[in-house]
Amino acid sequence: MRSYLILTMCGLFLIQYFVQLPWLENIVIVMTLAAFAGSASKANPMARWFGISMMAVGIAVELSKGTGLAGIRQGISMNLPLLTLVILVPLLSLPLKLGGYFEAIDTLLRRLKHQPRKLFAGITAVLFILGPILNLGSIRVVDEILKKHSLPPMMLAKSYLVGFSTTMLWSPYYASVALVLYYLHIPITEYMAYGIGLALLFVVMGNILFAFWAGRHLRHNDHPETAAAAEMEEDAAQDSGMYRKKLARLGLIVIGLMGITFLLEFATHWSMLVLVSLLALAFPLLWAVSTRGWSRLAPMLVSFRDHSVPFMNNEIVLFTSAGLLGIALQGTAFGNGLKTVLNGLAHQSFFLFALSVVAFIVVVTFIGVHPMATVTTLVTQMNAHDLGTTNIVLAMLLMLSWSISSTVSPVNPLNLLASRLSGTSGLEAGLRANGLHLLLVTGLGLLIITWIH
Incomplete structure (x- = not known):
């Protein structure tokens, strides 16, 4: 039943993107909150704790800012395009x-x-x-x-x-x-x-x-x-x-x-x-029409509905709550303070600023926070003009940080999967097997990004 709720939410969001009906948007928001509530109980403990915490803090901040339900609704819908993509891309x-x-x-x-x-x-x-x-x-x-x-x-x-x-x-x-290109409004x-x-x-x-x-x-x-x-x-x-x-x-x-x-x-x-979401829907259907493979595709679609979608719990919880928290922090004392620190570092030394961003995301990811939550918080408080750089540079920096942190953190899904399948521990897979590579790509990546800046 939850799979139908999640897929209907994605479908209605795509329709709403084109028709822009206020009543339909309200239905999508309600369905998103229902999907969040249903997924929170089934997410892993770390994702559940951070997701519920970010959701609660985001709602509290929006209410304290005086934006009320309108601000909460905007925050809930912020990451809906990204959540729809993540759910549908496996098709x-x-x-x-x-x-x-x-x-x-x-x-x-x-x-x-x-x-x-x-x-x-x-x-x-x-x-x-x-x-x-x-x-x-x-x-x-x-x-x-x-x-x-x-x-x-x-x-x-x-x-x-x-x-x-x-x-x-x-x-x-x-x-x-x-996520990064979406928030920074950069065409692919x-x-x-x-x-x-x-x-x-x-x-x-x-x-x-x-x-x-x-x-x-x-x-x-x-x-x-x-x-x-x-x-x-x-x-x-x-x-x-x-x-x-x-x-x-x-x-x-x-x-x-x-x-x-x-x-x-x-x-x-x-x-x-x-x-990309529309393409994920269209590609299997076009394949079935061109190859007359409906009979073979149908069981795969059922398996996607019954096995892939219900296991999107972590993604639904984290993407929904991080979008709300990121929007809620804009204009707050914390958000303004974070901006001031980042701008000061960038104007003192852009390389130092870039290194600090990478180090912060890696450390926070290493202790268990998904980089999506950290990157969302940072990207919503960053302004390329204020930092004296361009959106392309910021995008490269945030994606480099996401890649490195996901590889090195023993509690990140990528590291967990690679270590389990290779028969090593998370620390062995991230640091022992790939430590030198990560160190070199971090240094080279920061030099390239600073040079482009």
């Missing part, structure tokens, strides 16, 4: 699962498994491409392929975190990029060159560092299959033949989805969050 993965593209990835990685450096490059490339569409599910897909090959845990921890963390720097389908076409350039640079750096690490730590007997078995497997892969075409088609699909998003945003000037 993009359904045609990929049904089209046999994951089997092609399986074939590719199996052929590379005796060449650690090439395998690492293959894993990070797959996560780079699939991360925007499958979210954390992309790591599960790759792990399902690799778990039968007994790869070293540290290699898995490195590849999973290096490959996926870059998604947070560039993908318009991922929450970090979507203006930001994409910066984000994808930074992400590619970090992937290359991760692969170079792994090459040195592999030379010192990996031996041939880390891969126990015999050469004869490997040759038989590779021959079978070559005989199967179609995997290269499938991989090329997968790349074209991802590029096509991105291109359509950019073109529609340029042509319509609609919110990028709304466009």
Whole structure:
């Protein structure tokens, strides 16, 4: 029943975006609050505690400011476009699962498994491409392929975190990029060159560092299959033949989805969050029509409704409450004080300001606060003009902070998943396996951002 409530909320929000009816907006707000209440009891304890606290503080601040129900309603609706995107984006993965593209990835990685450096490059490339569409599910897909090959845990921890963390720097389908660009009012076409350039640079750096690490730590007997078995497997892969075409088609699909998003945003000037949500709804339906695959798609849609949507508890609780708190803090003594501190740091030394923002988000995320809550609080109090910089620079800084903090924090969902699947602890996956990489990308990222500034 809760799934129907959440999906109806998303559908009515998309309708309201175009028709702009006050009574419909009120219905959407009520449904959002109902979804929040239903999800709060099922969210994990940390998300529940922070979500309820942010909601309570946000309501109290709005009432004390005198904005009353109008302010609360504005705050509740603030992150609805982002929440709708996060809920609906997994629909993009359904045609990929049904089209046999994951089997092609399986074939590719199996052929590379005796060449650690090439395998690492293959894993990070797959996560780079699939991360925007499958979210954390992309790591599960790759792990399902690799778990039968007994790869070293540290290699898995490195590849999973290096490959996926870059998604947070560039993908318009991922929450970090979507949220920051939404709040800073930056068209995705203006930001994409910066984000994808930074992400590619970090992937290359991760692969170079792994090459040195592999030379010192990996031996041939880390891969126990015999050469004869490997040759038989590779021959079978070559005989199967179609995997290269499938991989090329997968790349074209991802590029096509991105291109359509950019073109529609340029042509319509609609919110990028709304466009991606509409695309997530349209893509599976168009696939079913063009392939006559309704009978295969229908069970996947039912599974999405019954299994994917009900597990969005943390996202619903955090996104709803963080939007309200971020809006509520504007114009308060705390908000003005935070602005004063940030502006003072930026005018004293922009590099010091940038380093302080990264350090603050990393520390707060490390102790258990989702970076979405921290970034929302900061971005709603930042003004690029007052800081003496541009919105593009602020966007790059906040996304860099989100990526680093999610990788290093042992209680962040990304780190938790990567450490569990690789058989390491959260601290091992974040700091031991990727500490040097994180240190280098932080330093290089801050230098690049300061240079652009």
